[in-house]
Amino acid sequence: MSFDPAALRRQFPLLAGDPELHYLDNAATAQLPQAVLDALVAHETHARANVQRGSYPLAEGATEAYERARESVRRFLNAGRADEVVFTSGTTAAINVFAHAFGARLAAGDEIVITRAEHHSNFVPWQLLRERRGAALRVLPLAGDGRIDLARLAEAVTARCRLIAITHASNVTGALTDLAAVVSAARAVGARVLVDGAQAAQHGPLDVQRLGVDAYAFSGHKCFGPNGVGVLWVRRELLESLPPVFAGGGMVGRVSLEETTFADAPARFEAGTPPIAQAVGLAAALEWMLSLPWAEIRAHEERLARRLLAALAGMDDVAILGPRETRERLPIVAFNLRGIHSHDLTQVLGDGGVCLRGGHHCAQPLHAAFGVEASVRASFALYNDDADIDALIAGLAAARRTLR
Amino acid sequence: MSAKDLYHEAIKSLAAADTGHGRLEAPDGRATLDNPLCGDRVEMEAQLAQGRVAALAHRVKGCLLCRAAASVIGKRAPGASAEEIERLTADLTDMLERQRPPPAGWEELSAFAPVHAHRSRYGCVLLPFKALLAALRAARS
Missing domain, CATH: 3.40.640.10 (Type I PLP-dependent aspartate aminotransferase-like (Major domain))
Known part of the structure; x- marks a missing residue:
């Protein structure tokens, strides 16, 4: 079975019914496919x-x-x-x-x-x-x-x-x-x-x-x-x-x-x-x-994580929490935008259909180790694609304008 | 209701003003409250005179809404009694939950009216008020 994220996305009614929705909160909960x-x-x-x-x-x-x-x-x-x-x-x-x-x-x-x-x-x-x-x-x-x-x-x-x-x-x-x-x-x-x-x-x-x-x-x-x-x-x-x-x-x-x-x-x-x-x-x-082709899916998820990590690393007001490479990691990326609280950021991005999680993600000792109270988290699943990253990056620009 | 309605200039100005930020040298009561959802923290200190807030100071690690709310407290709470702050907090809760008018004398709180559409953010606005109430309780005990 070959892997096509768009075809997989169509199996998820909530996502298929809203092409403008960029669901990147999969670490909190994933969506339900029609089969389930x-x-x-x-x-x-x-x-x-x-x-x-x-x-x-x-x-x-x-x-x-x-x-x-x-x-x-x-x-x-x-x-x-x-x-x-x-x-x-x-x-x-x-x-x-x-x-x-x-x-x-x-x-x-x-x-x-x-x-x-x-x-x-x-x-x-x-x-x-x-x-x-x-x-x-x-x-x-x-x-x-x-x-x-x-x-x-x-x-x-x-x-x-x-x-x-x-x-x-x-x-x-x-x-x-x-x-x-x-x-x-x-x-x-x-x-x-x-x-x-x-x-x-x-x-x-x-x-x-x-x-x-x-x-x-x-x-x-x-x-x-x-x-x-x-x-x-x-x-x-x-x-x-x-x-x-x-x-x-x-x-x-x-x-x-x-x-x-x-x-x-x-x-x-x-x-x-x-x-x-x-x-x-x-x-x-x-x-x-x-039933899914996991080698291809993992490569796809890794590519998405790599692209987001690279984009964030190129922003001088972004601090990434944890490793910046895709080796031995899941497609989960947490970061902070300098001077902007994670909840304010996720509120603004949510307006644009970008679903991220802000807060401590029930991991306060970890955040304390990074010297922060909270972070914004983007977490990819198999149905995500480049359009989700495009929307996230555009949302960050909008958030800077709205919140600063 | 969009996020732009939420983060309007009045809210941003209140947060930037950060009125009341700091520490008191000899507070009668202090309290530190956390928002369990996001880890935000408000430290509030108060001095009382004849049962009223004579001075207060706060330190907020929190979102724009939380900082703006603390700033309103820094501006308006001096001179108020604990009972008045308690009533005010109830009125503010009503304003957020049921779109009631802002409490009289605290017109700046009308800036938070758009928060009504965002239930998950009520706690951000209320946390500094709850911290002030806790500090006043500590001062009186």
């Missing part, structure tokens, strides 16, 4: 029922669709088994579930390594765990180029380290993390590795077996799926050993007055009615992604 909308509507129209419990055909069909969705996630992640996949409401919930389950067996003085580049969702849960369990946090700093300073791994990962919780790619700078180095450092001391894949998952299928990590979290809405569904993948032997976090229906073996036994994973971690239609929609999104 169709799958959602079809499921809710013809197959809506609760899962696991009913033995009538409609419920059995819903259960079958839900479990097929788990298999789609397995394929997307190239995980060994579908029962390593836990559905959650999103990356944030996935990381929190893991923090509670894995954290339950930590003792005072055990250490968790995180980084300054983390989204708050992979930062605050570990601060809370520190308070609950007395665990110690070690924070890897940023290097001079704005990437996570992995040269400090040996110093940060001690014999007391139990977990490294790290992003696959910064949601601000787009910098990709060399997970091989992280896994190697963790294995040397018997620690586990949890990866926040919220950003990386949008840019193509993954291979958790090759990555060698122990747990991986991502969201449906960032990879062309619906809101309200996410994934926590955990290596089977680890997942089986973890205690439940939420209690309720569907996660138990037997409940009596005296005690409760728990279901096997993944049901043990999916208390209550799960996000069924959302999981079906996510599966449609992932199957759609699996």
Whole structure:
């Protein structure tokens, strides 16, 4: 299948219906292709029922669709088994579930390594765990180029380290993390590795077996799926050993007055009615992604990022956050325009149909490392093209006129 | 309502004037408030005399709207009581949410009328007022 961004864009009704819209906020949420909308509507129209419990055909069909969705996630992640996949409401919930389950067996003085580049969702849960369990946090700093300073791994990962919780790619700078180095450092001391894949998952299928990590979290809405569904993948032997976090229906073996036994994973971690239609929609999104030519798409996204980086680097009032090269990065570019606040800038650009995000992007420690409170972020997805960059650059000129 | 309506000359002038920017040597109360959405920060200091604002100073790391709002405070708040600032903040909220007229005596706030069309920016305008209220509460306690 050859790649044509214009043809892909036509598969997205929201974008196809508004040629003047330049949607560059994909790191926050990606748009929905028709295939996913169709799958959602079809499921809710013809197959809506609760899962696991009913033995009538409609419920059995819903259960079958839900479990097929788990298999789609397995394929997307190239995980060994579908029962390593836990559905959650999103990356944030996935990381929190893991923090509670894995954290339950930590003792005072055990250490968790995180980084300054983390989204708050992979930062605050570990601060809370520190308070609950007395665990110690070690924070890897940023290097001079704005990437996570992995040269400090040996110093940060001690014999007391139990977990490294790290992003696959910064949601601000787009910098990709060399997970091989992280896994190697963790294995040397018997620690586990949890990866926040919220950003990386949008840019193509993954291979958790090759990555060698122990747990991986991502969201449906960032990879062309619906809101309200996410994934926590955990290596089977680890997942089986973890205690439940939420209690309720569907996660138990037997409940009596005296005690409760728990279901096997993944049901043990999916208390209550799960996000069924959302999981079906996510599966449609992932199957759609699996059908795409990712080498070409990545080259296209990289070219867009390179063009924007070059344009911004040529403006003497622009400061780019993080690496300026396209090596080992996602097509996410954060910057500031001197003397103009990010929200004022995004407000003016929004008027011209250019959708950017301003603010701290839930990454305040990272922004503090760059000495700023906030930034403007442009994040490309497979349907973006040069017209989006043209509009962004023209918008910056307009913003200078309006805001100065 | 376009961004050009939002960023008109009156707003830009207020922000540029930055009236009240600075620090007080001996404030009776101070408060620092953050906007959780964007990380903007307002530090407000106040001195009270007979229950009224005798002096204030602020330092704002924020957007144009936030800086303009702090500037209005720097100009108009001296002489006001905490209760008056509280009422004013409620009136300003009403102005933003329901397009009510600006609070009497604070006509500069009419410059913020176009913000009505941009719900996500209400907090930018209100943050300095909330910081002032917090500083006044600190001063009275």
